[in-house]
Amino acid sequence: MNRFDRTFWSRVWSLVLLYWRSAQRRYGIKLLAGVAVLAGVGLAIGAYATYLSRDITDALIGKHLSEFYRVMLLAAGAAAVGMLARVFQEYLGGLLYIEWREWLTDYFVDQGFAHRAFYRMGLSGKVDNPDQRISDDLSSFVEATETFTITLVFSIAGVVTYFAIIWSISSAMALFLIAYATVGTYFSAVIGRRLVGLNYYQERFQADFRFGLVHVRNNLEPIFIYGGERHETDQLHHRFTKVVSNFKQLILWKRNLGFFTESYGDLARLIPFWFLAAGYVAGRLQFGQVAQAAAAFASLHAALSIVVTSFPMLANYANVVVRLSEFLEEAEAASTFETGGRQMIEITEAPQVGVEHLTVLTPGGDKTLIRDLSVDVSGLEPLLVQGPSGTGKTSLMRALAGIWRKGGGRVNRPALSDVMFLPQRPYLVLGSLRSQLTYPRAPEASDQQLREILDAVNLSDLPERFGGLDVEMHWADVLSPGEQQRLAFARLLLNHPRYAFLDEATSALDAPNEQLMYELLRRKRIRFMSSGHRPTLLKFHRNILQLSAQQTWKLERSSEFEALTSAA
Numbered sequence: 001m002n003r004f005d006r007t008f009w010s011r012v013w014s015l016v017l018l019y020w021r022s023a024q025r026r027y028g029i030k031l032l033a034g035v036a037v038l039a040g041v042g043l044a045i046g047a048y049a050t051y052l053s054r055d056i057t058d059a060l061i062g063k064h065l066s067e068f069y070r071v072m073l074l075a076a077g078a079a080a081v082g083m084l085a086r087v088f089q090e091y092l093g094g095l096l097y098i099e100w101r102e103w104l105t106d107y108f109v110d111q112g113f114a115h116r117a118f119y120r121m122g123l124s125g126k127v128d129n130p131d132q133r134i135s136d137d138l139s140s141f142v143e144a145t146e147t148f149t150i151t152l153v154f155s156i157a158g159v160v161t162y163f164a165i166i167w168s169i170s171s172a173m174a175l176f177l178i179a180y181a182t183v184g185t186y187f188s189a190v191i192g193r194r195l196v197g198l199n200y201y202q203e204r205f206q207a208d209f210r211f212g213l214v215h216v217r218n219n220l221e222p223i224f225i226y227g228g229e230r231h232e233t234d235q236l237h238h239r240f241t242k243v244v245s246n247f248k249q250l251i252l253w254k255r256n257l258g259f260f261t262e263s264y265g266d267l268a269r270l271i272p273f274w275f276l277a278a279g280y281v282a283g284r285l286q287f288g289q290v291a292q293a294a295a296a297f298a299s300l301h302a303a304l305s306i307v308v309t310s311f312p313m314l315a316n317y318a319n320v321v322v323r324l325s326e327f328l329e330e331a332e333a334a335s336t337f338e339t340g341g342r343q344m345i346e347i348t349e350a351p352q353v354g355v356e357h358l359t360v361l362t363p364g365g366d367k368t369l370i371r372d373l374s375v376d377v378s379g380l381e382p383l384l385v386q387g388p389s390g391t392g393k394t395s396l397m398r399a400l401a402g403i404w405r406k407g408g409g410r411v412n413r414p415a416l417s418d419v420m421f422l423p424q425r426p427y428l429v430l431g432s433l434r435s436q437l438t439y440p441r442a443p444e445a446s447d448q449q450l451r452e453i454l455d456a457v458n459l460s461d462l463p464e465r466f467g468g469l470d471v472e473m474h475w476a477d478v479l480s481p482g483e484q485q486r487l488a489f490a491r492l493l494l495n496h497p498r499y500a501f502l503d504e505a506t507s508a509l510d511a512p513n514e515q516l517m518y519e520l521l522r523r524k525r526i527r528f529m530s531s532g533h534r535p536t537l538l539k540f541h542r543n544i545l546q547l548s549a550q551q552t553w554k555l556e557r558s559s560e561f562e563a564l565t566s567a568a
Protein backbone atom coordinates (compact mmCIF):
# COMPACT_ATOMS: atom_id res chain seq x y z
CA MET A 1 0.00 0.00 0.00
CA ASN A 2 2.94 2.31 0.64
CA ARG A 3 4.88 1.72 -2.57
CA PHE A 4 4.43 2.39 -6.26
CA ASP A 5 5.70 -1.10 -7.00
CA ARG A 6 5.06 -3.59 -9.78
CA THR A 7 1.83 -4.76 -8.17
CA PHE A 8 0.51 -1.21 -8.08
CA TRP A 9 1.24 -0.53 -11.75
CA SER A 10 -0.19 -3.92 -12.71
CA ARG A 11 -3.41 -2.97 -10.94
CA VAL A 12 -3.51 0.41 -12.67
CA TRP A 13 -3.04 -1.25 -16.05
CA SER A 14 -5.76 -3.81 -15.36
CA LEU A 15 -8.24 -1.11 -14.36
CA VAL A 16 -7.41 1.05 -17.37
CA LEU A 17 -7.79 -1.82 -19.83
CA LEU A 18 -11.31 -2.64 -18.61
CA TYR A 19 -12.74 0.22 -20.67
CA TRP A 20 -10.09 0.54 -23.37
CA ARG A 21 -10.54 -3.09 -24.43
CA SER A 22 -14.33 -2.90 -24.43
CA ALA A 23 -16.59 -2.52 -27.44
CA GLN A 24 -17.49 1.03 -26.36
CA ARG A 25 -13.88 2.24 -26.52
CA ARG A 26 -14.22 3.68 -30.06
CA TYR A 27 -16.03 6.79 -28.90
CA GLY A 28 -13.49 7.19 -26.11
CA ILE A 29 -10.61 6.90 -28.58
CA LYS A 30 -12.08 9.72 -30.68
CA LEU A 31 -12.43 11.92 -27.61
CA LEU A 32 -8.92 11.07 -26.42
CA ALA A 33 -7.50 11.91 -29.84
CA GLY A 34 -9.26 15.27 -29.76
CA VAL A 35 -7.91 16.01 -26.29
CA ALA A 36 -4.39 15.02 -27.41
CA VAL A 37 -4.47 17.26 -30.49
CA LEU A 38 -5.70 20.24 -28.50
CA ALA A 39 -3.11 19.63 -25.78
CA GLY A 40 -0.46 19.53 -28.51
CA VAL A 41 -1.69 22.87 -29.82
CA GLY A 42 -1.41 24.27 -26.30
CA LEU A 43 2.16 22.98 -26.00
CA ALA A 44 3.13 24.55 -29.32
CA ILE A 45 1.58 27.86 -28.31
CA GLY A 46 3.52 27.72 -25.02
CA ALA A 47 6.82 27.16 -26.82
CA TYR A 48 6.03 29.92 -29.32
CA ALA A 49 5.24 32.24 -26.40
CA THR A 50 8.83 32.03 -25.14
CA TYR A 51 10.05 33.48 -28.45
CA LEU A 52 7.38 36.16 -28.30
CA SER A 53 8.54 37.00 -24.76
CA ARG A 54 12.08 37.38 -26.07
CA ASP A 55 11.04 39.63 -28.96
CA ILE A 56 8.76 41.79 -26.80
CA THR A 57 11.54 42.31 -24.25
CA ASP A 58 14.12 43.19 -26.92
CA ALA A 59 11.69 45.57 -28.64
CA LEU A 60 11.03 47.42 -25.39
CA ILE A 61 14.70 47.65 -24.41
CA GLY A 62 15.59 48.81 -27.92
CA LYS A 63 12.61 51.19 -27.94
CA HIS A 64 11.38 49.79 -31.28
CA LEU A 65 7.70 50.67 -30.93
CA SER A 66 6.54 49.37 -34.31
CA GLU A 67 8.25 46.03 -33.69
CA PHE A 68 6.67 45.93 -30.24
CA TYR A 69 3.16 46.40 -31.71
CA ARG A 70 3.79 43.75 -34.37
CA VAL A 71 4.90 41.17 -31.81
CA MET A 72 2.00 42.09 -29.50
CA LEU A 73 -0.46 41.36 -32.32
CA LEU A 74 1.17 37.96 -32.81
CA ALA A 75 0.98 37.37 -29.05
CA ALA A 76 -2.72 38.28 -29.00
CA GLY A 77 -3.40 35.84 -31.84
CA ALA A 78 -1.45 33.10 -30.09
CA ALA A 79 -3.35 33.80 -26.86
CA ALA A 80 -6.68 33.49 -28.68
CA VAL A 81 -5.69 30.17 -30.25
CA GLY A 82 -4.40 28.93 -26.90
CA MET A 83 -7.64 29.95 -25.19
CA LEU A 84 -9.76 28.06 -27.72
CA ALA A 85 -7.52 25.00 -27.42
CA ARG A 86 -7.78 24.99 -23.61
CA VAL A 87 -11.56 25.46 -23.58
CA PHE A 88 -12.25 22.70 -26.09
CA GLN A 89 -9.67 20.42 -24.46
CA GLU A 90 -11.52 20.78 -21.16
CA TYR A 91 -14.86 20.17 -22.88
CA LEU A 92 -13.73 17.02 -24.69
CA GLY A 93 -11.95 15.88 -21.54
CA GLY A 94 -15.22 16.21 -19.64
CA LEU A 95 -17.03 14.11 -22.24
CA LEU A 96 -14.30 11.47 -22.03
CA TYR A 97 -14.49 11.46 -18.23
CA ILE A 98 -18.25 10.89 -18.07
CA GLU A 99 -18.18 8.29 -20.88
CA TRP A 100 -15.41 6.33 -19.17
CA ARG A 101 -16.94 6.66 -15.72
CA GLU A 102 -20.39 5.57 -16.93
CA TRP A 103 -18.98 2.41 -18.48
CA LEU A 104 -16.87 1.55 -15.41
CA THR A 105 -19.79 2.20 -13.05
CA ASP A 106 -22.01 -0.17 -15.02
CA TYR A 107 -19.20 -2.74 -15.02
CA PHE A 108 -18.57 -2.54 -11.27
CA VAL A 109 -22.29 -2.70 -10.45
CA ASP A 110 -22.62 -5.77 -12.68
CA GLN A 111 -19.62 -7.37 -10.98
CA GLY A 112 -21.14 -6.65 -7.58
CA PHE A 113 -24.39 -8.40 -8.42
CA ALA A 114 -22.77 -11.24 -10.39
CA HIS A 115 -22.31 -14.35 -8.22
CA ARG A 116 -23.80 -12.31 -5.33
CA ALA A 117 -20.45 -10.58 -4.77
CA PHE A 118 -22.05 -7.70 -2.84
CA TYR A 119 -23.49 -10.22 -0.39
CA ARG A 120 -20.14 -11.98 -0.02
CA MET A 121 -18.41 -8.64 0.63
CA GLY A 122 -20.85 -7.96 3.45
CA LEU A 123 -20.22 -11.36 5.01
CA SER A 124 -16.43 -11.38 4.69
CA GLY A 125 -15.83 -7.76 5.67
CA LYS A 126 -12.76 -7.68 3.42
CA VAL A 127 -14.15 -4.89 1.24
CA ASP A 128 -15.53 -2.07 3.34
CA ASN A 129 -18.08 0.36 1.90
CA PRO A 130 -18.40 -1.01 -1.66
CA ASP A 131 -20.94 1.74 -2.36
CA GLN A 132 -18.32 4.43 -1.83
CA ARG A 133 -15.84 2.59 -4.03
CA ILE A 134 -18.34 2.73 -6.89
CA SER A 135 -19.71 6.23 -6.32
CA ASP A 136 -16.54 8.09 -5.28
CA ASP A 137 -13.43 6.04 -6.03
CA LEU A 138 -14.39 5.30 -9.63
CA SER A 139 -14.91 9.01 -10.25
CA SER A 140 -11.52 9.83 -8.71
CA PHE A 141 -9.81 7.06 -10.67
CA VAL A 142 -11.14 8.15 -14.06
CA GLU A 143 -10.47 11.84 -13.47
CA ALA A 144 -6.97 11.28 -12.11
CA THR A 145 -5.99 8.73 -14.77
CA GLU A 146 -7.13 11.01 -17.56
CA THR A 147 -5.36 14.00 -16.03
CA PHE A 148 -2.13 12.16 -15.21
CA THR A 149 -1.94 10.51 -18.63
CA ILE A 150 -2.38 13.73 -20.60
CA THR A 151 -0.08 15.60 -18.22
CA LEU A 152 2.62 12.93 -18.34
CA VAL A 153 2.62 12.56 -22.12
CA PHE A 154 2.80 16.28 -22.73
CA SER A 155 5.25 16.80 -19.91
CA ILE A 156 7.59 14.50 -21.81
CA ALA A 157 6.92 16.44 -25.00
CA GLY A 158 7.43 19.67 -23.06
CA VAL A 159 10.74 18.44 -21.71
CA VAL A 160 12.01 17.84 -25.25
CA THR A 161 10.69 21.16 -26.55
CA TYR A 162 11.83 23.43 -23.74
CA PHE A 163 15.09 21.56 -23.23
CA ALA A 164 15.99 22.36 -26.85
CA ILE A 165 15.18 26.04 -26.29
CA ILE A 166 17.26 26.24 -23.09
CA TRP A 167 20.11 24.20 -24.62
CA SER A 168 20.37 26.77 -27.42
CA ILE A 169 20.91 29.44 -24.76
CA SER A 170 22.85 27.57 -22.01
CA SER A 171 23.68 23.87 -22.16
CA ALA A 172 24.99 23.93 -18.58
CA MET A 173 21.68 25.26 -17.28
CA ALA A 174 19.76 22.59 -19.23
CA LEU A 175 21.85 19.77 -17.75
CA PHE A 176 21.65 21.21 -14.24
CA LEU A 177 17.86 21.33 -14.41
CA ILE A 178 17.70 17.63 -15.36
CA ALA A 179 19.80 16.75 -12.30
CA TYR A 180 17.80 19.14 -10.08
CA ALA A 181 14.47 17.58 -11.10
CA THR A 182 15.80 14.04 -10.63
CA VAL A 183 16.93 14.75 -7.08
CA GLY A 184 13.63 16.51 -6.34
CA THR A 185 11.59 13.58 -7.58
CA TYR A 186 13.56 11.12 -5.46
CA PHE A 187 13.22 13.07 -2.23
CA SER A 188 9.51 13.74 -2.86
CA ALA A 189 8.90 10.01 -3.18
CA VAL A 190 10.84 9.28 0.02
CA ILE A 191 9.17 11.99 2.10
CA GLY A 192 5.68 11.50 0.69
CA ARG A 193 5.54 7.70 0.67
CA ARG A 194 3.68 7.64 4.00
CA LEU A 195 0.81 9.61 2.43
CA VAL A 196 -0.37 6.59 0.43
CA GLY A 197 -1.32 4.54 3.48
CA LEU A 198 -2.73 7.54 5.35
CA ASN A 199 -4.98 8.43 2.40
CA TYR A 200 -6.22 4.84 2.26
CA TYR A 201 -7.28 4.85 5.90
CA GLN A 202 -8.71 8.36 5.66
CA GLU A 203 -11.12 7.17 2.98
CA ARG A 204 -12.00 4.12 5.04
CA PHE A 205 -12.60 6.03 8.28
CA GLN A 206 -14.64 8.69 6.48
CA ALA A 207 -16.82 5.99 4.92
CA ASP A 208 -17.26 4.21 8.27
CA PHE A 209 -18.36 7.47 9.90
CA ARG A 210 -20.81 8.18 7.07
CA PHE A 211 -22.18 4.64 7.39
CA GLY A 212 -22.70 5.21 11.11
CA LEU A 213 -24.72 8.36 10.40
CA VAL A 214 -26.86 6.54 7.83
CA HIS A 215 -27.39 3.68 10.28
CA VAL A 216 -28.65 6.13 12.91
CA ARG A 217 -30.93 7.84 10.39
CA ASN A 218 -32.46 4.51 9.40
CA ASN A 219 -33.03 3.40 13.01
CA LEU A 220 -34.12 6.56 14.81
CA GLU A 221 -37.32 5.06 16.24
CA PRO A 222 -35.76 2.05 18.02
CA ILE A 223 -32.85 4.21 19.21
CA PHE A 224 -35.19 6.64 20.96
CA ILE A 225 -37.45 3.85 22.22
CA TYR A 226 -34.46 2.16 23.88
CA GLY A 227 -33.10 5.48 25.10
CA GLY A 228 -29.88 4.73 23.26
CA GLU A 229 -28.93 8.32 22.41
CA ARG A 230 -25.81 8.25 24.61
CA HIS A 231 -24.61 4.97 23.12
CA GLU A 232 -25.12 6.14 19.54
CA THR A 233 -23.42 9.46 20.32
CA ASP A 234 -20.42 7.58 21.72
CA GLN A 235 -20.32 5.30 18.68
CA LEU A 236 -20.36 8.23 16.25
CA HIS A 237 -17.76 10.06 18.32
CA HIS A 238 -15.54 6.96 18.30
CA ARG A 239 -15.80 6.67 14.52
CA PHE A 240 -15.13 10.36 13.97
CA THR A 241 -12.17 10.29 16.37
CA LYS A 242 -10.49 7.90 13.93
CA VAL A 243 -11.15 10.39 11.11
CA VAL A 244 -9.63 13.23 13.14
CA SER A 245 -6.62 11.25 14.36
CA ASN A 246 -5.73 9.97 10.89
CA PHE A 247 -6.30 13.41 9.35
CA LYS A 248 -3.85 14.97 11.80
CA GLN A 249 -1.24 12.43 10.71
CA LEU A 250 -2.12 13.15 7.08
CA ILE A 251 -1.64 16.91 7.34
CA LEU A 252 1.55 16.38 9.36
CA TRP A 253 3.11 14.42 6.50
CA LYS A 254 1.71 16.85 3.95
CA ARG A 255 3.44 19.60 5.93
CA ASN A 256 6.73 17.70 5.81
CA LEU A 257 6.36 17.22 2.07
CA GLY A 258 5.36 20.87 1.70
CA PHE A 259 8.60 22.05 3.33
CA PHE A 260 10.49 20.30 0.56
CA THR A 261 8.26 21.03 -2.44
CA GLU A 262 7.84 24.73 -1.65
CA SER A 263 11.59 25.20 -1.15
CA TYR A 264 12.24 23.17 -4.27
CA GLY A 265 9.94 25.38 -6.34
CA ASP A 266 11.17 28.69 -4.91
CA LEU A 267 14.82 27.86 -5.55
CA ALA A 268 14.04 26.83 -9.13
CA ARG A 269 12.90 30.38 -9.96
CA LEU A 270 16.39 31.71 -9.21
CA ILE A 271 18.33 29.19 -11.32
CA PRO A 272 17.99 30.89 -14.77
CA PHE A 273 19.31 34.21 -13.46
CA TRP A 274 22.17 32.46 -11.64
CA PHE A 275 23.35 30.81 -14.85
CA LEU A 276 22.69 33.68 -17.28
CA ALA A 277 23.67 36.78 -15.31
CA ALA A 278 27.35 36.58 -16.25
CA GLY A 279 26.59 36.10 -19.95
CA TYR A 280 24.25 39.10 -20.01
CA VAL A 281 26.70 41.37 -18.15
CA ALA A 282 29.50 40.29 -20.49
CA GLY A 283 27.33 41.09 -23.51
CA ARG A 284 27.14 37.54 -24.82
CA LEU A 285 23.36 37.42 -24.30
CA GLN A 286 20.59 39.89 -24.97
CA PHE A 287 18.10 40.55 -22.19
CA GLY A 288 15.36 39.08 -24.38
CA GLN A 289 17.21 35.78 -24.34
CA VAL A 290 17.33 35.92 -20.55
CA ALA A 291 13.56 36.47 -20.47
CA GLN A 292 13.04 33.64 -22.98
CA ALA A 293 15.26 31.32 -20.96
CA ALA A 294 13.41 32.17 -17.74
CA ALA A 295 10.04 31.41 -19.36
CA ALA A 296 11.31 28.19 -20.97
CA PHE A 297 13.03 27.19 -17.74
CA ALA A 298 9.79 27.60 -15.78
CA SER A 299 7.93 25.41 -18.27
CA LEU A 300 10.70 22.79 -18.38
CA HIS A 301 10.94 22.76 -14.60
CA ALA A 302 7.17 22.24 -14.34
CA ALA A 303 7.33 19.37 -16.83
CA LEU A 304 10.24 17.68 -15.07
CA SER A 305 8.72 18.20 -11.62
CA ILE A 306 5.36 16.61 -12.34
CA VAL A 307 5.98 13.89 -9.73
CA VAL A 308 7.10 16.41 -7.11
CA THR A 309 4.13 18.75 -7.53
CA SER A 310 1.59 15.95 -7.91
CA PHE A 311 2.75 13.62 -5.15
CA PRO A 312 -0.16 14.30 -2.75
CA MET A 313 -2.56 13.58 -5.62
CA LEU A 314 -0.56 10.49 -6.57
CA ALA A 315 -0.77 9.25 -2.99
CA ASN A 316 -4.55 9.54 -3.06
CA TYR A 317 -4.59 7.95 -6.51
CA ALA A 318 -2.69 4.94 -5.15
CA ASN A 319 -5.31 4.58 -2.44
CA VAL A 320 -8.12 4.67 -5.02
CA VAL A 321 -6.39 2.04 -7.17
CA VAL A 322 -6.02 -0.28 -4.17
CA ARG A 323 -9.67 0.09 -3.15
CA LEU A 324 -11.00 -0.55 -6.66
CA SER A 325 -8.68 -3.51 -7.17
CA GLU A 326 -9.80 -5.01 -3.85
CA PHE A 327 -13.40 -4.74 -5.04
CA LEU A 328 -12.69 -6.60 -8.28
CA GLU A 329 -10.52 -9.19 -6.54
CA GLU A 330 -13.31 -9.95 -4.07
CA ALA A 331 -15.83 -10.13 -6.93
CA GLU A 332 -13.50 -12.57 -8.70
CA ALA A 333 -13.22 -14.59 -5.48
CA ALA A 334 -17.02 -14.76 -5.34
CA SER A 335 -17.06 -16.01 -8.93
CA THR A 336 -14.42 -18.65 -8.15
CA PHE A 337 -16.29 -19.73 -5.04
CA GLU A 338 -19.58 -20.02 -6.94
CA THR A 339 -18.03 -22.06 -9.71
CA GLY A 340 -15.99 -24.53 -7.72
CA GLY A 341 -14.59 -23.40 -4.40
CA ARG A 342 -14.05 -25.77 -1.50
CA GLN A 343 -16.72 -26.33 1.16
CA MET A 344 -19.41 -25.22 -1.24
CA ILE A 345 -23.06 -26.20 -1.27
CA GLU A 346 -24.09 -27.39 -4.72
CA ILE A 347 -27.23 -25.84 -6.20
CA THR A 348 -29.11 -27.93 -8.76
CA GLU A 349 -32.21 -26.90 -10.66
CA ALA A 350 -34.91 -29.55 -10.27
CA PRO A 351 -38.71 -29.77 -10.51
CA GLN A 352 -39.08 -30.34 -6.76
CA VAL A 353 -37.45 -28.92 -3.63
CA GLY A 354 -35.13 -31.04 -1.50
CA VAL A 355 -31.72 -31.24 0.14
CA GLU A 356 -29.22 -34.10 0.11
CA HIS A 357 -26.58 -34.52 2.83
CA LEU A 358 -26.67 -30.77 3.40
CA THR A 359 -24.15 -29.32 5.84
CA VAL A 360 -24.31 -25.60 6.54
CA LEU A 361 -21.35 -23.71 8.01
CA THR A 362 -20.98 -20.17 9.29
CA PRO A 363 -19.44 -17.69 6.78
CA GLY A 364 -15.98 -18.19 8.24
CA GLY A 365 -16.36 -21.97 8.08
CA ASP A 366 -15.41 -22.34 11.76
CA LYS A 367 -18.78 -23.59 13.05
CA THR A 368 -21.30 -26.13 11.78
CA LEU A 369 -24.94 -25.05 11.96
CA ILE A 370 -26.64 -28.00 10.25
CA ARG A 371 -25.06 -31.40 9.61
CA ASP A 372 -25.97 -33.99 6.96
CA LEU A 373 -29.59 -32.93 6.40
CA SER A 374 -31.49 -34.93 3.77
CA VAL A 375 -35.18 -34.21 3.22
CA ASP A 376 -37.54 -34.18 0.27
CA VAL A 377 -39.23 -30.86 1.01
CA SER A 378 -41.79 -31.29 -1.75
CA GLY A 379 -43.02 -34.52 -0.19
CA LEU A 380 -43.41 -32.85 3.20
CA GLU A 381 -45.21 -29.66 2.20
CA PRO A 382 -46.14 -27.49 3.79
CA LEU A 383 -43.01 -27.77 5.94
CA LEU A 384 -42.13 -25.62 8.98
CA VAL A 385 -38.52 -25.27 10.18
CA GLN A 386 -38.20 -24.66 13.92
CA GLY A 387 -35.47 -24.68 16.52
CA PRO A 388 -33.69 -22.50 19.08
CA SER A 389 -31.95 -19.32 17.96
CA GLY A 390 -28.62 -19.96 16.30
CA THR A 391 -29.45 -23.43 15.01
CA GLY A 392 -29.46 -22.38 11.36
CA LYS A 393 -33.11 -21.83 10.42
CA THR A 394 -32.40 -18.65 8.47
CA SER A 395 -29.16 -20.13 7.14
CA LEU A 396 -31.13 -23.07 5.73
CA MET A 397 -33.50 -20.70 3.96
CA ARG A 398 -30.52 -18.77 2.58
CA ALA A 399 -28.97 -22.03 1.39
CA LEU A 400 -32.20 -22.80 -0.47
CA ALA A 401 -32.00 -19.32 -2.00
CA GLY A 402 -28.45 -20.02 -3.13
CA ILE A 403 -26.89 -17.05 -1.33
CA TRP A 404 -25.40 -19.16 1.50
CA ARG A 405 -22.93 -21.54 -0.10
CA LYS A 406 -20.55 -22.29 2.77
CA GLY A 407 -20.87 -25.98 3.59
CA GLY A 408 -21.47 -29.14 1.60
CA GLY A 409 -24.13 -31.31 0.07
CA ARG A 410 -26.75 -30.43 -2.49
CA VAL A 411 -29.82 -28.21 -2.71
CA ASN A 412 -32.39 -29.14 -5.34
CA ARG A 413 -34.92 -26.49 -6.27
CA PRO A 414 -36.63 -24.97 -9.31
CA ALA A 415 -35.08 -22.02 -11.13
CA LEU A 416 -35.13 -18.71 -9.29
CA SER A 417 -37.83 -17.50 -11.67
CA ASP A 418 -40.15 -20.12 -10.13
CA VAL A 419 -39.41 -19.41 -6.47
CA MET A 420 -39.67 -16.40 -4.17
CA PHE A 421 -38.17 -15.73 -0.76
CA LEU A 422 -39.79 -13.56 1.91
CA PRO A 423 -37.40 -12.57 4.73
CA GLN A 424 -38.51 -11.32 8.12
CA ARG A 425 -37.67 -7.76 7.13
CA PRO A 426 -39.09 -7.22 3.63
CA TYR A 427 -37.01 -5.46 1.03
CA LEU A 428 -38.72 -2.29 -0.15
CA VAL A 429 -37.34 -0.88 -3.37
CA LEU A 430 -36.70 2.79 -4.11
CA GLY A 431 -39.76 3.81 -6.07
CA SER A 432 -43.53 3.90 -6.15
CA LEU A 433 -46.15 1.71 -4.51
CA ARG A 434 -46.67 0.11 -7.92
CA SER A 435 -42.98 -0.81 -8.11
CA GLN A 436 -43.18 -2.39 -4.63
CA LEU A 437 -45.86 -4.76 -5.90
CA THR A 438 -44.33 -5.64 -9.26
CA TYR A 439 -40.79 -6.21 -7.96
CA PRO A 440 -38.83 -8.17 -9.09
CA ARG A 441 -40.43 -9.67 -12.20
CA ALA A 442 -44.22 -9.53 -11.96
CA PRO A 443 -46.19 -9.30 -15.23
CA GLU A 444 -47.89 -6.07 -16.21
CA ALA A 445 -50.91 -5.44 -14.03
CA SER A 446 -53.70 -2.88 -14.24
CA ASP A 447 -54.46 -0.43 -11.47
CA GLN A 448 -57.58 -2.46 -10.68
CA GLN A 449 -55.55 -5.67 -10.28
CA LEU A 450 -53.06 -3.95 -8.00
CA ARG A 451 -55.84 -2.52 -5.85
CA GLU A 452 -57.47 -5.95 -5.61
CA ILE A 453 -54.18 -7.48 -4.46
CA LEU A 454 -53.79 -4.76 -1.82
CA ASP A 455 -57.37 -5.31 -0.68
CA ALA A 456 -56.73 -9.05 -0.35
CA VAL A 457 -53.95 -8.42 2.19
CA ASN A 458 -55.89 -5.71 4.07
CA LEU A 459 -53.92 -2.81 2.61
CA SER A 460 -56.65 -1.28 0.47
CA ASP A 461 -56.13 2.13 2.12
CA LEU A 462 -52.52 2.58 0.98
CA PRO A 463 -53.21 4.26 -2.41
CA GLU A 464 -55.54 6.78 -0.78
CA ARG A 465 -53.24 7.39 2.20
CA PHE A 466 -50.25 8.23 0.04
CA GLY A 467 -51.79 9.73 -3.09
CA GLY A 468 -52.00 6.85 -5.55
CA LEU A 469 -50.03 3.93 -6.88
CA ASP A 470 -47.29 5.99 -8.51
CA VAL A 471 -46.25 8.20 -5.62
CA GLU A 472 -42.62 7.60 -4.63
CA MET A 473 -41.82 7.52 -0.92
CA HIS A 474 -39.31 6.02 1.49
CA TRP A 475 -41.65 3.15 2.23
CA ALA A 476 -39.57 1.59 4.99
CA ASP A 477 -40.10 4.79 7.01
CA VAL A 478 -43.84 5.30 6.45
CA LEU A 479 -45.13 1.71 6.72
CA SER A 480 -45.28 -0.26 9.95
CA PRO A 481 -43.45 -3.63 10.12
CA GLY A 482 -46.79 -5.42 9.80
CA GLU A 483 -47.77 -3.37 6.75
CA GLN A 484 -44.39 -4.08 5.19
CA GLN A 485 -44.86 -7.82 5.68
CA ARG A 486 -48.36 -7.74 4.19
CA LEU A 487 -47.03 -5.70 1.25
CA ALA A 488 -44.43 -8.43 0.73
CA PHE A 489 -47.23 -11.02 0.59
CA ALA A 490 -49.08 -8.84 -1.94
CA ARG A 491 -45.89 -8.83 -4.04
CA LEU A 492 -45.71 -12.62 -3.68
CA LEU A 493 -49.30 -13.08 -4.82
CA LEU A 494 -48.82 -10.82 -7.84
CA ASN A 495 -45.58 -12.53 -8.91
CA HIS A 496 -47.24 -15.93 -8.28
CA PRO A 497 -44.19 -18.24 -8.12
CA ARG A 498 -44.52 -22.02 -7.83
CA TYR A 499 -42.73 -22.06 -4.47
CA ALA A 500 -42.46 -19.60 -1.60
CA PHE A 501 -39.87 -19.74 1.17
CA LEU A 502 -41.00 -17.72 4.19
CA ASP A 503 -38.38 -16.84 6.81
CA GLU A 504 -40.24 -15.38 9.82
CA ALA A 505 -42.34 -13.62 7.17
CA THR A 506 -45.36 -13.12 9.49
CA SER A 507 -43.51 -12.24 12.70
CA ALA A 508 -45.02 -8.73 12.82
CA LEU A 509 -48.61 -9.80 12.03
CA ASP A 510 -51.45 -10.47 14.42
CA ALA A 511 -53.07 -13.90 14.36
CA PRO A 512 -55.98 -13.01 12.00
CA ASN A 513 -53.69 -11.40 9.41
CA GLU A 514 -51.19 -14.25 9.70
CA GLN A 515 -53.94 -16.77 9.03
CA LEU A 516 -55.19 -14.68 6.11
CA MET A 517 -51.73 -14.66 4.48
CA TYR A 518 -51.43 -18.45 4.61
CA GLU A 519 -54.99 -18.92 3.36
CA LEU A 520 -54.16 -16.70 0.38
CA LEU A 521 -51.17 -18.89 -0.45
CA ARG A 522 -53.41 -21.97 -0.45
CA ARG A 523 -56.05 -20.31 -2.60
CA LYS A 524 -53.41 -19.27 -5.14
CA ARG A 525 -51.92 -22.81 -4.99
CA ILE A 526 -48.47 -21.47 -4.11
CA ARG A 527 -46.46 -24.20 -2.39
CA PHE A 528 -44.53 -22.97 0.62
CA MET A 529 -41.99 -23.73 3.32
CA SER A 530 -41.64 -21.57 6.45
CA SER A 531 -39.29 -20.98 9.34
CA GLY A 532 -40.26 -19.36 12.62
CA HIS A 533 -40.74 -19.61 16.37
CA ARG A 534 -44.41 -18.73 16.72
CA PRO A 535 -46.68 -21.61 17.81
CA THR A 536 -49.46 -20.16 15.63
CA LEU A 537 -47.49 -21.35 12.58
CA LEU A 538 -48.00 -25.02 13.45
CA LYS A 539 -51.55 -25.21 12.14
CA PHE A 540 -50.49 -24.05 8.66
CA HIS A 541 -47.87 -26.79 8.15
CA ARG A 542 -48.18 -30.55 7.79
CA ASN A 543 -44.63 -31.38 8.92
CA ILE A 544 -42.05 -29.82 11.23
CA LEU A 545 -38.29 -29.94 10.76
CA GLN A 546 -36.77 -29.49 14.22
CA LEU A 547 -33.16 -28.25 14.31
CA SER A 548 -31.04 -28.54 17.45
CA ALA A 549 -27.99 -26.77 18.86
CA GLN A 550 -26.06 -30.05 18.43
CA GLN A 551 -26.41 -29.81 14.60
CA THR A 552 -28.90 -32.68 14.62
CA TRP A 553 -32.39 -32.64 13.14
CA LYS A 554 -35.64 -34.59 13.16
CA LEU A 555 -38.98 -34.56 11.35
CA GLU A 556 -42.33 -34.48 13.14
CA ARG A 557 -45.96 -34.39 12.11
CA SER A 558 -48.00 -31.33 13.06
CA SER A 559 -51.00 -32.46 15.11
CA GLU A 560 -52.52 -28.99 14.89
CA PHE A 561 -52.38 -29.12 11.09
CA GLU A 562 -54.03 -32.54 11.11
CA ALA A 563 -56.75 -31.28 13.44
CA LEU A 564 -57.38 -28.20 11.31
CA THR A 565 -57.56 -30.11 8.03
CA SER A 566 -59.78 -32.79 9.60
CA ALA A 567 -62.17 -30.13 10.86
CA ALA A 568 -62.22 -28.54 7.43
